[in-house]
Amino acid sequence: MEKLNVTVNGKFMSVDVDPELCLADFLRDRLFLTGTKIGCGKGECGACTVIMDGKAVTSCIIPVMRAEGSVIETIEGVSDGDKLHPIQEEFINKGAIQCGFCTPGMIMSSKALLDRNNDPTADEVKEALGGNICRCTGYVKIEEAVMSAAERMRNGETSK
Amino acid sequence: MKYVIAQSAEEALKALKDAEGRGTIIAGGTDVMVELHEGERTAEVLVDITKAADLRGIRIDGKEIVIGSAATLSEIASDPIVRQYYPSLCKGTGSVGSLQIRNTGTLVGNIVTAQPAADGAMSVAPLNPVIVVRTFDGEKRLKISDMYVGFGKTALDTSKELVTEIRIPVPEKDEKASFVRLELRKSLSLPMLNAAAMVKYSENKVVWARITMGPVGVGPTRAAAAEEWLKGKELTEENMAEAGRLALKDANPRSNPLRGSREYREHSLPIIIRRVLEDIKAQF
């Protein structure tokens, strides 16, 4: 066991962890933040995407100790209670969700992009979401959702 | 398992020494983690170098661009120094995996995993990089061709050795580089073929050319026959096409069920080499 100091969704914690865990397992099994999904477990599908120190990363291949001293944001931290973030609302409004398994990862990748650049080009959206695979929607509606969320964020909307 | 977060190269080497061969360096970990989980690799001690200040960042030192071994592919792809001198290296590093992978993976890792078509390694290969390795009793400087001993096999012993940085000469005005990949899809997929080149071109003559290609051998493979033939020649359509054909002399592609048969790759390689040269020509 090793000591890990980390901030998850705004809460600082100092916990003992098994260093063999990946970050996704830690989030899901220790913190019960099961919104982060595990698809491939190899960094190839993006379902486990979380934001670590402002950057989108696939948490299934991040050793948990890598999170030492970092700030992690998961899908559970995106809304403000029941008030959804514009990205979440636009995914719903545009029909960018079908089975929903890819959605938390898609939203975290989108948020990492829009937090830094709320006026992205279509190419920038595609680059940001290139590592997120969806087997249902065909991506067009996802791109539309990100674009309209960007517009709302440019107008100052957030969840908080 | 023990996880050591090294704050410097010195600390990383000490941790390796203490582990007595049962440790391994981990940078981005995008490959190491998968191998550990699938049981393809064992390690009792992981030595994480991502927080080592002296291994991070990208800088100019005299006439060299120095890329720390903990610099991520994303950092390199968006770095203003790299963009100014070697846009092709931005393109190559920006083609690996996905944004999430590039946010954690490193260029050195992309070399050390020794995949013959790794985009980052391919794009840096013709730039004449020097790979600086620290061992328990000193330092050695390797060329990119020294880094590969077989398919997917690195020459480096990551239980004893640590790459600290890659040093790339700043190009002269008459030297340009390029990188091209033939891809099934942009993200999360190795290319069917990739190639890179650097050419010194003076008074409409090739002074020298370095052309690398993959996956057609162990690591980025030099198109030696094409390089030799190009010397003293102008980069005309015919000459670039001929260099493409000559590249086949040094290429031995395998068939891959996902990324193209040997025949397909042999058919396409001359076109990819021609494109790499056309891209260089367009920069003059």
Ligand code: FES
């Ligand atoms: S589960 Fe992490 S990328 Fe697929």
Ligand code: FES
């Ligand atoms: S909605 Fe089903 S995988 Fe994307």
